[in-house]
Amino acid sequence: MDLHDYLRILRRNWVLVVATTMAGLLIGGAASILVQPTYKAHTQLFVAIQSSGSVQEMQQGNTFSQARVQSYVKTIRTPVVLQPAIDALGLSLTTDELAKKVEAETELNTVLISISVTDTSPVQAAAIAEAVSNSLIKAVETLEKPKTGGASPIGLSIITPAQAPTSPSAPNTRLNLIAGLLGGAILGLGGALLRTKLDDRVRGEADFRDITDVPLLGGITFDQDATKKPLLTQARHQSPRAESFRQLRTNLQFANVSGSAKTVLVTSSLPGEGKTTTSTNLAIALAQAGQSVCLVDGDLRRPMVGEYLGLDRNAGLTTALLGQTDVGDLLQPWGDDNLYVLTSGQIPPNPSELLGSTEMSHVLTRLEETFDTVIIDAPPLLPVTDAAVLSQHVGGVLLVVGAQKVQRSDLAKSLNALEMVGANLLGVVLNRLPVKGPDAYAYSYYSHDENVLSNAENGVQRMPVSKETRRGQKEHPATYELSQRSS
Known part of the structure; x- marks a missing residue:
């Protein structure tokens, strides 16, 4: 994937990314509020040799002090130092519990010891740091005292007295907010990538291009009003939906520039992708352009063309295939243009056999001789074989792909099914595309209003x-x- 793919994923899942980022920010803020604040007090001690002499002796003493400092740092968290501090302050803590609050360190090549104490009370943190420092001075004096008697050669002194801190050392609200913000954003981006990886639906043109290089003849934007007003004549003349079908009409004419495909089969992979509305509105658009058009309801299992156009479907295609009535007498005119409709007729028990029969080929030949274009609304490809059988009798096939409806694997199966029967796939129509966003079809318009x-x-x-x-x-x-x- 390139940068454009990642940007498209981000635009598709921006709600998820924003939601997780805000959740991380809230968690960071909640942690700062709910966690009890703690304070850290600091003190610093200086280690020196209790003797004077030549410069060489002082250098040797300094080296000796630096070597001993590491041992003193380790001694600070032992009972020898901590128990006297507990007794001096009257703390109800054990030496192990107090050791968890005390930290000691020294810098390399120095004789300085830094002691830090963390506590929920700033005053008590400073008091403990002071008590531990005094206890360490006494402990070193005792430990370093010669067995033969005399004063200790090592002396410790406090150079930075402990003071009660004015602000808590934890929680760090700013750090928690930044960590929550970054953590939420990373979690959201990861969720967006995982969601895209697991989502097998065709969402737009980019997903379609990942599957096939079949020509894309048009994109139909999703219109909420289309469920109640599905026909092209019910939409505003310069609405996005109306302009989409006019664009599809023009692109179809260029795809069939030789004119060999007078009969166009419109199908889809699965039910609910909008093949019937597409075929009906395409026929209306062609008729509005001055062509004589015949719309055939070839879906003999769930016919819908007659219901959309308000026509009687009791006598239609199956009536002609059975030889009961001439096909010319079954055509029903519709609208003010040169558009005629051949409804499905009675639903037969054997649709595939009727659609693949010689009589079906004769009916289509008759219609092609009479009309400029014949549009057939066929059943979906995957549930039944009707469309694959019927595609061998027509000049071209138009595949409708419902965005957000069909899986990539199902679309690949439909394309393979058409290829196996040698169908002439003129192109694909993406239906139900969003008006805005990363998956919107690259098309702009200006409405009359x-x-x-x-x-x-x-x-x-x-x-x-x-x-x-x-x-x-x-x-x-x-x-x-x-x-x-x-x-």
Whole structure:
């Protein structure tokens, strides 16, 4: 994956990343609030030789002191030093418990000993540090005292008295917040990568391109109103949904520039991807461009075209295949354009056999001789074999891919199924794409309302449309549209 892939993953899962980051920040803040504050008091001692002499003797004494300092640091956390400090302050602690609060260290090549004591009370932390320092001075004096008598050659003195700290040493609120913020962000990014790795759905064009290089003829944006108003004629003329189908119509014409595919089969991998609405609206868009179009409901298991268009489906394709009525008498006109619909007819017990029969081939030949384009709404590819069988009788296949609906593995199976039967796959239509975000189809438009508002705000008057232009739009809509796009 390159940088663009990571950015797309981040845009897809930004809610998860932001949520985990904020959760980490809250946890860091809660930890700072709930943890009892502790204070650390410091004191420092100097180790010296209790004798005077020549310079050489003083250097030897200094070296001797540095060697002894490491032993004194280890001695600080032993009962010899800690028990007198406990007795002096009257603490209800054992030497082991007090040893956990005391830290001692020395810097290399020095005779300085630093003692730190941590406690929940700043005053008590300073008192313990002072008591431990005094106890260490006495302990060293006793331990280093010669057996033959006399004073100890080593002397310790406090050079930095312990003072009660004014601010707690822990918890470090700033550090906790930064750690929580970074931890939450890392957890969110990891979750986003894992979620993307486990998510096998086709979300947009990028996922589709990872599977195949089949031409992408168009993308249909998801419209909540489409569930109640699925037809192209029910949408605003310059709405994103309407413009998407007009773009699909134009791209389909270029994909079939030779005109060999007069019959186009529209199918999908699974039910619910929007193949019926796509085939119906594509037929309407082609008819609006001036073509004579026949829309055939080839889904003989769950026919929906008649329901969408409000037509009777009791007599239709199955009636013609059984030879009961001529196909010309079964066509039902729809709308103001040159669009005719052949509904499914009665649902048969053997759909695959009827769709693969010689009679089906004859019916399609009759329709191709009469109409400029024949659009067939077929069943999905994976549940049944109807679409694969029917694809051998048509000039081209249009595969509808429902974003967020179909798995990548299912799409790969559908493409392999079409390849196995030698179908002419004209291209793919991505349906149910989001309007915004990383998976939105790369397409922009200007609606009529937005143009009116923009022109009104800027004081721009719209140019009047001539009678010749209006006449060209009505008489040759397809030619006019293509000329306008090329210009």
